[in-house]
Each structure stands twice: as C-alpha cells, then as structure tokens.
Amino acid sequence: xxxxxxxxxxxxxxxxxLLVASLIVYGLLNLLPGDVAQVMLGTNADPTAxxxxxxxxxxxxxxxxxxxxxxxxxxxxxxxSSVVSGEPIAPEIASRLAVTGWLVGLAMAxxxxxxxxxxxxxxxxxxxxxxxxxSAASQILMSLPAFLAGILLILVFSVTLGxxxxxxxxxxxxxxxxxxxxxxxxxxxxxxxxAAVLARYVRSAxxxxxxxxxxxxxxxxxxxxxxxxxxxxxxNASISLVTVLGLQLxxxxxxxxxxxxxxxxxxLGSYLLDAVSMRDLVVVADVVxxxxxxxxxxxxxxxxxxxxxxxxxxxxxxVQEEQ
Amino acid sequence: MxxxxxxxxxxxxxxxxxxxxxxxSQEGASDTVVLGATAAPPTLDxxxxxxxxxxxxxxxxxxxxxxxVDDGGELRPLLARSWSQSADGLRYAFRLxxxxxxxxxxxxxxxxVADSLNRMRSRPTIEVVRTQLAAVxxxxxxxxxxxxxxxxxxxxxxxxxxxxxxxxxxxxxxxxDLARHPAGSGPYRxxxxxxxxxxxxxxxxTAWHERPQVPRVRFxxxxxxxxxxxxxxxxxxxxxTDLTTPQAVSRFSDPKRFTVTRGTTNGEVxxxxxxxxKALSDRRVREAINMAIDRxxxxxxVWNGQGTLIGSMVPPTDPWYTxxxxxxxYDPARARSLLAQAGHAHGLTLRLRVPTLPYATASxxxxxxxxxxxxxxxxxxxxxxxxxxxxxxYTRADYDMTVIAHVEPHDIVNWANxxxxxxxxxxxxxxxxxxxASGPAGQSxxxxxxxxxxxxxxxxxxxxxxxxxxxxAKAGITGLQRNAASLSFDLTSLRRSSx
Numbered sequence: 016x017x018x019x020x021x022x023x024x025x026x027x028x029x030x031x032x033l034l035v036a037s038l039i040v041y042g043l044l045n046l047l048p049g050d051v052a053q054v055m056l057g058t059n060a061d062p063t064a065x066x067x068x069x070x071x072x073x074x075x076x077x078x079x080x081x082x083x084x085x086x087x088x089x090x091x092x093x094x095x096s097s098v099v100s101g102e103p104i105a106p107e108i109a110s111r112l113a114v115t116g117w118l119v120g121l122a123m124a125x126x127x128x129x130x131x132x133x134x135x136x137x138x139x140x141x142x143x144x145x146x147x148x149x150s151a152a153s154q155i156l157m158s159l160p161a162f163l164a165g166i167l168l169i170l171v172f173s174v175t176l177g178x179x180x181x182x183x184x185x186x187x188x189x190x191x192x193x194x195x196x197x198x199x200x201x202x203x204x205x206x207x208x209x210a211a212v213l214a215r216y217v218r219s220a221x222x223x224x225x226x227x228x229x230x231x232x233x234x235x236x237x238x239x240x241x242x243x244x245x246x247x248x249x250x251n252a253s254i255s256l257v258t259v260l261g262l263q264l265x266x267x268x269x270x271x272x273x274x275x276x277x278x279x280x281x282x283l284g285s286y287l288l289d290a291v292s293m294r295d296l297v298v299v300a301d302v303v304x305x306x307x308x309x310x311x312x313x314x315x316x317x318x319x320x321x322x323x324x325x326x327x328x329x330x331x332x333x334v335q336e337e338q
Numbered sequence: 339m340x341x342x343x344x345x346x347x348x349x350x351x352x353x354x355x356x357x358x359x360x361x362x363s364q365e366g367a368s369d370t371v372v373l374g375a376t377a378a379p380p381t382l383d384x385x386x387x388x389x390x391x392x393x394x395x396x397x398x399x400x401x402x403x404x405x406x407v408d409d410g411g412e413l414r415p416l417l418a419r420s421w422s423q424s425a426d427g428l429r430y431a432f433r434l435x436x437x438x439x440x441x442x443x444x445x446x447x448x449x450x451v452a453d454s455l456n457r458m459r460s461r462p463t464i465e466v467v468r469t470q471l472a473a474v475x476x477x478x479x480x481x482x483x484x485x486x487x488x489x490x491x492x493x494x495x496x497x498x499x500x501x502x503x504x505x506x507x508x509x510x511x512x513x514x515d516l517a518r519h520p521a522g523s524g525p526y527r528x529x530x531x532x533x534x535x536x537x538x539x540x541x542x543x544t545a546w547h548e549r550p551q552v553p554r555v556r557f558x559x560x561x562x563x564x565x566x567x568x569x570x571x572x573x574x575x576x577x578x579t580d581l582t583t584p585q586a587v588s589r590f591s592d593p594k595r596f597t598v599t600r601g602t603t604n605g606e607v608x609x610x611x612x613x614x615x616k617a618l619s620d621r622r623v624r625e626a627i628n629m630a631i632d633r634x635x636x637x638x639x640v641w642n643g644q645g646t647l648i649g650s651m652v653p654p655t656d657p658w659y660t661x662x663x664x665x666x667x668y669d670p671a672r673a674r675s676l677l678a679q680a681g682h683a684h685g686l687t688l689r690l691r692v693p694t695l696p697y698a699t700a701s702x703x704x705x706x707x708x709x710x711x712x713x714x715x716x717x718x719x720x721x722x723x724x725x726x727x728x729x730x731x732y733t734r735a736d737y738d739m740t741v742i743a744h745v746e747p748h749d750i751v752n753w754a755n756x757x758x759x760x761x762x763x764x765x766x767x768x769x770x771x772x773x774x775a776s777g778p779a780g781q782s783x784x785x786x787x788x789x790x791x792x793x794x795x796x797x798x799x800x801x802x803x804x805x806x807x808x809x810x811a812k813a814g815i816t817g818l819q820r821n822a823a824s825l826s827f828d829l830t831s832l833r834r835s836s837x
Contacts, residue, residue, distance in 0.1 A: 047725075048725070048726055048729045048730065049722075049724075049725030049726045049728060049729040050725070050729065053725075053728045053729060053732070053733055054724050054725055054728060055380075055386065055387045055388065055389075055464075056388050056464055056465055057387075057388030057389065057390075057464070057466075057724075057728075058388075058728070058732060058742075058744065058746075059388060059464070059465045059466040059469075059746065059752070060388070060464075060465045061465055061757070062733070062757075064464075064465045064468075065733075099380045099381055099387065100380060100381040100383075100517050100533060101381070101383075101517050102517065102518070102533075107533075165565075166564055166565070166568070169565065169568045169572070170568065173568060173569075173571075173572035173574070174568050174571045174572045177572060177573065180569075180572070180574050181565065181568045181569040181571075181572040181574045182558075182560070182565055182568075182569050182574060183535070183536070183558060183574065184535075276561050276562055276565075277562055277565050278565065279535060279558060279559070279560055279561075279565065279569075280535075281532050281533075281534065281535040285534050285535070285561075286533075286534065288534075288561075289378070289380070289533065289534040291725075292722065292723070292724065292725060293380050293724070293725070294725040295380075
C-alpha cells in the first residue's frame with residue numbers, strides 16, 4: 016500500500032470512529048437517570064414546574080431530533096449553550112482546553128524526561144541492588160493514585176514548607192511567574208505517576224536493546240556503554256515508547272480530571288464533572304466528544320509516527336500487499 | 339554523575355526562585371480576602387436556579403432586599419428604612435431609603451422595586467419564589483419613595499420571605515445577563531465568575547451605605563475537603579466558610595493563627611421516611627426507628643459531636659423553636675417491642691437511599707448499624723447528588739428512608755405538602771401551617787410551634803440533628819457571622835486587621 020493510500024484509509028477510519036462514538040456518547044448520556052430541569056429547580060420544585068422548564072429547554076423532543084440537532088451543530092462548529100448557565104460552550108471548552116493542555120503537555124514532557132534516564136539506568140543495572148531500587152521505586156509510584164500524589168505534594172510543599180500555593184490557577188497571559196507557581200505541583204503530581212509507568216516500559220525496552228546484536232557490535236568496536244545505548248538503542252526503544260506514550264496520553268487526561276479537582280484548576284475535567292452532576296447533557300456530550308476526538312487523533316498520529324520511525328513496518332506492509 | 343549534580347542544582351535554584359515569587363505575590367494580594375466554600379454556584383442567576391450556593395455568594399453582598407435577616411434571625415431594615423402594615427394585614431407600605439443606589443448608579447426608587455418584585459412573581463422560574471409570593475395581589479409605587487404591596491390574603495411570612503431570594507431587587511435596566519453580571523444595589527459587585535472555581539467580588543464604587551472594609555473578596559470552591567483545609571493551612575485561603583470535615587478542626591487549634599467559630603444553620607438533617615410505604619405508614623414503625631437511633635451517638639461519629647439536636651424541623655434561630663430533642667429518647671428495647679407490635683417481630687427490611695454527600699454517607703453506616711440492632715435490616719444505596727437523588731428519591735419517591743439536609747429557611751412548611759417526597763399526610767398539621775401563614779398575626783408563632791410538635795409526635799421523620807456552622811478564619815479576620823440564619827454568607831461586616 017502506498018503511504019498516501021494508507022493515510023487515506025486511516026483518515027476514513029478516524030472519521031467513522033468519530034461518528035460511531037458520537038452516537039454512543041449521545042445515546043448513553045440520554046440513558047442517564049436524572050434531568051437538568053429537576054436539578055435547576057432543586058428540592059422545592061413541583062412536577063408541573065419541572066415539566067414546564069423541560070419543555071422550555073427543549074428536552075422533551077424525541078431522541079433522533081435532539082441527536083440530529085446536536086450533530087448538525089457539531090459539524091457546523093456550533094457547540095450550543097449550557098442549559099444551566101446559558102453560556103456558549105465552545106469558548107468555555109477552548110479556554111479550559113488551554114489549561115488542561117498545559118497540565119497534560121507539561122506533565123507528559125516531564126514524565127518523558129524523567130522516565131528515560133530512570134528506565135535505562137534500571138535496565139543497565141538490572142542485576143544489581145541500585146537497578147532493583149529504581150524498579151521498586153517506580154512500582155510504588157505507579158500504584159499511587161494521582162489524587163493521593165497531589166494531596167501529598169500539597170502537604171509537603173504548601174502546608175509544611177509553604178513554598179507553593181495549594182490550589183487555584185492563574186492564566187499564563189495574566190502573570191507568567193504566578194502561572195508557573197500554580198502549575199508546578201499539579202504537573203508534578205501527574206508526571207510522577209506517569210514517569211513511573213513509562214520508566215517500566217523504557218526499562219524492558221532497553222533490556223531487549225542490551226541483548227541486541229547492534230549494541231554488541233557497537234561495544235565491540237569500542238563504543239562506551241551509554242553513548243552506544245543512546246546512539247543505537249534509543250531509536251529501537253522509541254518505537255514501543257511512542258506507542259505507549261499514545262496510550263498513556265489518554266490515561267493522563269483522566270488523571271488530569273482528578274488533579275484539577277484536587278488543585279481547584281478550571282480545566283476541562285472540572286467542567287465535565289460539574290456538568291455531569293448538573294445533568295447539563297449538551298456540555299457533557301460536547302466535552303466527551305472533544306476528549307474522544309483527541310484520543311482518536313492521538314492514536315492516529317501515533318500510528319503514523321511509528322511507521323515513520325520504523326522502516327520495517329512499511330516494508331512488511333508492502334510485502335503483504337503484494338502477496 | 340556530574341550531569342545529575344547539575345540537574346539537582348538547577349532544581350534547587352528553580353524551587354528557590356519559586357519560593358521567592360511566593361513571597362512577592364502574597365504581599366500584593368493582601369487587599370483580597372479569599373473565602374473557601376464547598377458548593378459552587380452553577381450560574382449567578384438566582385431567578386432561574388435554586389442552588390443554595392448562589393444566594394450564599396450574592397444575597398446581601400451583591401443583591402439587596404427591602405429588609406434583611408440578621409444573625410439572630412431578626413428582621414432589620416435594608417432598602418426599606420421603615421414599613422407599616424394595615425390593620426387587616428392586607429396592605430404593606432415600605433418607605434425606601436432615598437440614598438439607595440444600584441451598582442450602575444441608578445436610584446433604587448419605588449418604580450424599580452415594584453418592577454423587580456412584579457417581575458419576580460409574574461415570571462417565577464423557581465418554585466420557591468412562586469410559593470413565597472403567592473399571596474401578593476399587586477406591587478405598586480407611590481411616588482419615588484414608597485412601595486405598596488397588597489395581598490389576596492393575609493401572609494404572616496411575607497416580610498420574612500421578602501428578606502430572601504424572592505425579595506431581591508434587580509436593576510431594571512441591567513437584567514439581560516444576570517447569569518454573568520448580577521445587577522443589584524449591594525456593597526459588592528461581581529467582577530469575575532469562573533464556573534466551578536471562583537467568584538470575584540469588588541467593593542462597588544456606588545455603594546450607598548457604609549463602604550465595605552475589605553475591597554476585594556474571592557469565593558473559591560473546593561469539591562475536596564482535604565484540599566480546602568490544606569489551602570487554609572498553607573495560607574492560600576483566609577476563611578473556610580463551612581468546614582465539612584469536623585475531624586479537621588483540631589488542625590486549626592492554634593489561636594495565634596486561626597479563629598474557629600461554631601454556630602447554627604438552617605440545615606436540618608432529616609432521616610426522611612416515606613410515609614406512604616406499607617411498613618412506614620404504620621406510626622409504630624416510625625416511632626421504633628426514632629427510638630432505635632441514638633442521635634447523640636450519631637452526631638459524635640459523624641460530626642465529632644458538633645451540631646445541635648433539635649428533634650423537629652425547626653432551627654433555634656426561628657421564633658417558634660422549642661427543644662424537642664428529648665421527644666424520642668434512645669430506647670432500643672422499646673423500639674424492638676414496637677416493631678413486634680407492628681407485626682415485624684421477625685425483622686423488617688428497609689431501603690436507605692442516600693445522596694453521595696459526606697454527612698449522608700457517614701450517617702448511613704451508623705444508622706444501618708443502630709437499626710440492625712433492633713431487627714431492621716437496612717439495604718443501602720448511594721445515589722449521585724444532585725441528579726440521581728432528585729430523580730429517584732425526590733421526584734419518584736422510590737425509597738423507604740433517606741438522609742438529607744434541608745437548608746432552606748422555614749422549610750417546615752414542606753411537610754404540609756402531601757405530595758412532597760416524604761408523602762406525609764396530616765390534615766391537622768396542614769391546617770396549622772395554613773393558619774399560621776394567613777390567620778391572625780399574633781397567633782402565628784404559637785401555631786407554628788404546635789405544628790412542629792405534631793411533626794415530632796407523629797415521628798413523621800427522624801430529625802437527626804441541625805448542621806453546625808463551623809467557620810475557620812485566619813487570625814485578624816473578623817466580622818464573620820456566627821450563625822447561618824439566612825442563605826447569605828454576609829460580607830458586609832467583614833474586616834481584616836492590618837498586619
């Protein structure tokens with residue numbers, strides 16, 4: 016298959032997946048018990064008032080009509096308005112996506128920076144106590160919920176040492192130093208767990224690399240271990256690492272939802288949780304679709320990237336095609 | 339190795355730089371008082387959404403009413419300097435304070451007040467407003483300074499209701515975007531709203547009464563109680579408006595750093611019983627439940643002993659309060675025999691469906707245990723709050739027992755509605771509430787007291803306790819209300835002593 020055809024097929028798959036996802040998301044959300052009119056009116060509402068509000072909000076139209084309406088909006092770039100606050104959803108998602116984007120992006124960058132040396136170190140020294148210690152530490156950190164990591168960081172750096180704020184957020188445009196102070200702890204909380212997970216993948220990838228003929232040859236012609244590993248090993252290890260990174264990015268998004276709650280950060284996660292508890296279904300559907308689209312897009316890009324990094328994949332694909 | 343050392347040095351430098359920044363920015367923020375609250379307002383439009391978090395932030399701070407409720411539950415003048423009532427009780431005249439101004443600078447004159455109240459009662463989106471203003475026949479302006487309210491029938495609760503959400507006066511020229519830009523006459527105006535996170539208030543330039551001492555206030559909302567206490571300990575917060583984790587009080591015991599105040603609220607925590615179900619329509623079963631639960635013990639476990647035992651649906655700040663907490667003393671033996679009399683000698687199974695709120699889930703474990711000891715098997719079910727609980731328990735009444743705090747002022751009147759989710763039907767009680775509302779004013783309090791006693795005697799529900807109001811503030815912050823007699827977190831007397 017030519018690279019272009021391959022790209023076209025992946026794109027078609029992406030679009031089909033998005034369509035199916037939209038139907039599942041909207042359908043499932045409509046099965047959720049509880050309705051927004053009741054939530055808005057609270058514990059003093061009578062059924063007629065709730066029914067009236069429901070009609071006013073257009074919630075009693077049939078499912079296909081509401082779905083078509085919502086899909087039509089999505090396709091024309093109109094995400095609609097929140098039922099609860101009446102505010103347009105698109106700008107809210109955009110501003111919150113920026114916040115979550117920083118959180119996830121920085122956490123991922125930090126995790127990658129930390130997992131490479133830790134993972135390689137653990138692989139090289141896997142038969143010694145220090146290598147074992149690194150593995151054990153990553154095992155412990157891995158099992159730490161992001162929520163707990165956040166609380167622990169707050170206790171140490173905010174409550175005990177008083178160095179950094181325990182929560183809230185300042186936009187980068189408002190004050191870069193304040194933005195940095197507010198985002199350090201949540202990013203670290205997310206990155207810590209993530210780095211531990213990734214370090215284990217790096218370790219096992221490099222254990223394979225260490226047994227590889229390339230490396231043995233490089234060592235035989237006089238390369239020292241670390242330069243040889245970085246020069247020859249990194250490319251081979253990066254294939255599995257990129258795949259794992261793609262997968263982990265979606266768990267990082269989920270982790271961000273929790274971390275945003277702990278640190279009171281106005282990101283996409285807290286927007287989603289608030290909307291769920293208020294049964295503001297249009298907001299929930301929009302945010303979930305944005306998240307689904309992001310995850311699918313990441314998977315798509317990872318696929319492309321793996322093919323680019325690993326020429327063997329292209330060759331095998333071509334061979335299979337010809338048979 | 340050298341690289342490692344360099345990285346460590348760089349990390350240290352970064353941390354030091356950040357801690358340096360921490361110092362700078364705290365200096366600059368000292369004119370803002372940051373309040374940590376629990377529930378965030380979903381919108382700022384309190385005419386369309388019933389969430390208690392909206393009046394907590396806006397009532398008396400941003401919006402004002404003709405008269406207000408003080409910390410002891412008494413009515414005081416606010417926009418109205420004085421008021422009078424006709425002999426038949428059907429006509430009220432309010433004399434407005436001629437200094438009153440909206441944040442826009444426009445005068446709060448009689449026409450604006452009449453316009454606002456008429457709009458409130460003719461287009462009520464929230465039910466509570468409709469019922470609270472149901473007796474009003476007309477609101478009209480007489481000249482610039484006098485507002486006259488005429489009633490279809492006497493309403494002894496009208497003045498009180500006018501002090502709450504139903505009576506807020508909205509700037510008629512600025513009501514197009516109340517969800518983002520509330521337009522009132524209070525000492526503060528809203529300068530920022532980030533849903534779910536914070537609301538920023540700033541002293542209004544046109545504040546017509548005494549200008550607030552604290553120029554800027556921020557309400558910050560914490561879904562997680564641990565983060566909230568950590569934020570106060572680390573200095574990010576100045577006040578926790580309502581501590582929901584009483585175990586954490588001990589962390590604020592240093593009086594040089596913190597002040598802890600304990601007061602009462604309007605939040606009656608009720609073990610709601612579905613009076614319509616077969617088992618619970620039998621009064622003996624309801625009595626047995628009341629006697630099987632050691633409310634003092636429950637309060638010790640759930641709230642570290644803080645909170646008040648009340649025994650009915652009335653907080654001590656209401657004029658008709660009587661201590662009924664001893665009406666059903668803890669007596670498991672008697673509970674068991676009552677159950678046997680009601681035909682449940684071999685046990686009874688009841689569904690306890692509670693909202694996912696900390697006090698409710700904590701109470702569930704205690705109640706399950708205590709009822710288990712008298713032979714009632716409790717099947718518990720935690721329902722996500724608000725949506726699922728409202729759907730299953732409140733709307734469909736598909737439950738036997740539930741635990742929830744009712745925070746609206748004067749919400750004892752809900753028991754007079756036979757379709758309310760308790761499905762309580764007692765004609766005498768309903769008649770007493772109606773008479774207290776529209777009968778001779780002099781008898782109103784006595785009738786309400788009588789109604790509260792009936793509710794307790796009937797064991798209509800189990801009135802577990804009254805939510806405590808635990809406010810924790812940094813030392814130097816004063817002027818916080820002790821009790822929560824209204825829905826407002828009143829900022830008008832807030833002070834911060836200079837450091």
